[in-house]
Amino acid sequence: MILQCIGLNKSFGNKKAVNDFNIKLTEGKVYGLLGENGSGKTTWMKMVAGLTKPTSGEIIYKEAPWNYKDKSEIAYMSTEPFFYDFMSIKDVGRYYADFFEDFDTEKFQKMTDKVGLEESMKIKTLSTGMTAKLKVVATLSRNASLFLLDEPLNGIDFKAREEIISIILDEADSKNCFVISTHLINEIESFIDEAIFVKNGQLILQTETEKERMQNGKSIADIYMEIM
Amino acid sequence: MGKIIKYEWRKQRTARLIILFGLAVCLLAFLAGIILKKDTTVALSIGIMFAGAFLVIFYTGIESLLVFNRDLRTKQSHMLWMIPKSVWEILGGKFIAAILQMFFVFAAFTVAGCICFTVGMMKVGGIKMLFDAAKQLADAILLGGVDWKWFLMVMLFMFVAWAEIIMIGFLAIIISRTLFLNSKFAGLFSVILFFVINWIVEKGYSLICDLFHVSALEIQIWDFVYYAVVGIALFVISGVLADKKLSV
Amino acid sequence: MDYNTEMPIYLQVIKDLKKKMVQGQLKPGDKMPSNRELAVLYKINQNTAARIYREMETAGYCFTRRGIGTFVVEEQEMFGTIKQEMAEELLKNFMREMKDLGYQKDDIIFQVADYKEEE
Numbered sequence: 001m002i003l004q005c006i007g008l009n010k011s012f013g014n015k016k017a018v019n020d021f022n023i024k025l026t027e028g029k030v031y032g033l034l035g036e037n038g039s040g041k042t043t044w045m046k047m048v049a050g051l052t053k054p055t056s057g058e059i060i061y062k063e064a065p066w067n068y069k070d071k072s073e074i075a076y077m078s079t080e081p082f083f084y085d086f087m088s089i090k091d092v093g094r095y096y097a098d099f100f101e102d103f104d105t106e107k108f109q110k111m112t113d114k115v116g117l118e119e120s121m122k123i124k125t126l127s128t129g130m131t132a133k134l135k136v137v138a139t140l141s142r143n144a145s146l147f148l149l150d151e152p153l154n155g156i157d158f159k160a161r162e163e164i165i166s167i168i169l170d171e172a173d174s175k176n177c178f179v180i181s182t183h184l185i186n187e188i189e190s191f192i193d194e195a196i197f198v199k200n201g202q203l204i205l206q207t208e209t210e211k212e213r214m215q216n217g218k219s220i221a222d223i224y225m226e227i228m
Numbered sequence: 229m230g231k232i233i234k235y236e237w238r239k240q241r242t243a244r245l246i247i248l249f250g251l252a253v254c255l256l257a258f259l260a261g262i263i264l265k266k267d268t269t270v271a272l273s274i275g276i277m278f279a280g281a282f283l284v285i286f287y288t289g290i291e292s293l294l295v296f297n298r299d300l301r302t303k304q305s306h307m308l309w310m311i312p313k314s315v316w317e318i319l320g321g322k323f324i325a326a327i328l329q330m331f332f333v334f335a336a337f338t339v340a341g342c343i344c345f346t347v348g349m350m351k352v353g354g355i356k357m358l359f360d361a362a363k364q365l366a367d368a369i370l371l372g373g374v375d376w377k378w379f380l381m382v383m384l385f386m387f388v389a390w391a392e393i394i395m396i397g398f399l400a401i402i403i404s405r406t407l408f409l410n411s412k413f414a415g416l417f418s419v420i421l422f423f424v425i426n427w428i429v430e431k432g433y434s435l436i437c438d439l440f441h442v443s444a445l446e447i448q449i450w451d452f453v454y455y456a457v458v459g460i461a462l463f464v465i466s467g468v469l470a471d472k473k474l475s476v
Numbered sequence: 477m478d479y480n481t482e483m484p485i486y487l488q489v490i491k492d493l494k495k496k497m498v499q500g501q502l503k504p505g506d507k508m509p510s511n512r513e514l515a516v517l518y519k520i521n522q523n524t525a526a527r528i529y530r531e532m533e534t535a536g537y538c539f540t541r542r543g544i545g546t547f548v549v550e551e552q553e554m555f556g557t558i559k560q561e562m563a564e565e566l567l568k569n570f571m572r573e574m575k576d577l578g579y580q581k582d583d584i585i586f587q588v589a590d591y592k593e594e595e
Contacts, residue, residue: 012409012475030521051309052475072312082306086238098231099311169515173522190479191521210484219481 001063002027002146002177003048008057010043010201017043019201021057027145028174032188033181034224035198041181042079044198045148049076061146072101075144079151081131083123083138090119092138100142108141115163129160136164140171147171147178153187161187185221195220197227232313232321233328239295240288240329247284247333251277251340258344262351274344281337288333289390292326293397293422297415300405305476315471319398319463326394327387388455395462396425402466406473429458477518486528489518491562493528494537497548498559508538508546 001024008021018040025031033041046052048059050071059066061074083092089112096103112119115133126134136152152168153161161184169191172178179196182188189209197205205227212218254273261269299305308318349358397418404418433454440450477492479485496502509517514525529546532538536554540546574584 028523030523046475049310051306053472068314069312071310076306076310078303078306080303080306082303084235084239084304084307086241095235095307098234099313165519166516169519169521170512172515173512174526190485190519191515191524193521193523210486213481213484217482222481 001025002061004058004060005044005048006058006060008044008047008059009055010040010047010052011055016201018047018054021201021203023196023203023206025146025177025179027177029193030168030172030178030180030191032185032192032195032220033179033198034183034185034195034220035181036183036228039198040201041198042150043201045076045150045179045181046078048146049074049148051076051078073145074148075100075139075142075146076148077135077139077150077152079154081123081135083131083134085124087123088119089117089121089123089134092123092134093119093141096138096141102143104141104143108137111137111141111167115160115167129156132156133160133164136167140167143176145176147176149178149180151181151183153182153184165191185224189220192220195223197224199228229313229317229321229324232308232311232317233325235308236292236295236322236325237328240291240325243288243291244329244332247288248336250280250284251336254280255340255343259347262347277337277340277344285330285333285337288330289326289394290397292322292329292394293401296322296398297401297405297418300401300476301415303476309476315467319467319470323391323394323398323463327391330390385451385455388452388459392429392455392459392462393426395459395466396429397422399462399466399469400425402469402474406469406475409475425462432458485520486524486531489514489520489524489528490532492518493532494558494562497537497555498562502548504548504550504552504555506548508548510545 003023003025005021005023008018009016010018021040021044033045035041043052047054048061048066050066050068061067061070084095087095093103093105093108093112096108097105109119112134115137117130117134117137121130123131123134132152132155136149139147139149149168152164156164165187168178168180172191180188180192192209194206194208196203205223207223209220212220212223254277257269257273258277261267261273299308311318346358349361353360400418400421404414404421408414408417436450436454477488479488483491493502493508502508508514508529511522511525511529514520514528515522518525520528529538529540533540533546536549537558538546538548571581571584579587
């Protein structure tokens, strides 16, 4: 088990963004985090990534209470275009290399090349699709243990989407763990091991994709329509 | 920590370049005025440099706060908060970068001032007078004509006061972004909060002055102790709040 | 590749790979894609890819050379068997569906003989 959350809560004022959240994640698996906008997916991810602190509850990373040093093994990619706008793509690589020991600059260069990004490009001038690709490439150039990707496929065209999925599939192996949040269920259905359904800040179902097919003849999209 | 400072320093590069450019233009205008014997140009460039110095140093202090606020609003703050560093290193790095930027600007204006002074002296009385002036200055320093203790006190006091102002700014922004998240009011509220905390700190200062019957006008060891303690307290509160409550 | 919901995804990929063997796109002794390549090719994850090769190996369709990769079996007979198996399965499904519609075996044979392939 790489991550466990026990009774996790996060409130903003009176609003409970994450409500009594219990979950266990295992190495070597790809998880789909599914739910409507505002269901608490992002808040949960940010807590695991250390960008926001739980109001109460526990986060256990690799058998020990979460600590800021765990960020060196947890790679989080947020929805927003978060790179400093004064940077070039090369600078982004340098920044990651400066702060993350697990960052592989060579891999970063190869991947940027592969998806048609040039080192000299400025962050300010990138299109939405290019920014989305750069975010994934930078995040996945780390050899992290836990990857949290928040809406990596959102708002981009078909080709960029396929490229991003290929990068993810290339990197997800038996040693790391991926959590991918999206509402484009059809795009990720074929490669997630388990689906996690979130509604009103609560985890309402965590289930194995293949098991659902075998036992109930249901796709994740079918289940989503049923319970959401 | 060094790396955090490096990137924070980079964020204020544009302002630095504009300031250096403006300073260079003024300096060239001054030199041109001297050479071409145009007194108005000389006076005007010196005037702008003087007035500019105060404005620019003030803005430089504020800019690091503006950057912090903007980063939180645009979520570029993720860049800093996703790295495996403690909140103390992150805030500390920001603080040191802000202080360095102010020192840099201060130094740039001091150098410009020295150049103006030197050139002006040479123009008025030639090389000999410059040397005389330098000798007088050196004598004054060596013989104790200049009150070094006093001078250092003033410099140190300015530093501590500025540091404390930046701390107030950090705290105001952190509280505001914690309460209002990404609401439009967060920016405005942090400005109001900035003045409120400032007022509280000054009120506390006069209270303590009254308590110990010391004059608030003189710079004394009290001031350092008070502002240093307040500064450290503000930093600790900011850090704890940022760690426990702030959503970046 | 489009997946249906009736069958686990890994079985659907195995079926497709078997088809490629029968069609000659994968020849005896050919090196099969690596786990990573298979994952990207079929939009599955690498665990599923590994599982697919494990199952195929157990069934005797391929074999793994440690550190080199997975290869299609070299025995020609295996290809005949696979073809036979896949044909039988299709036929079985077809017959079942036709019987559901009320056709008897004789009617079906007649229908098949009479069937004109579309251009």
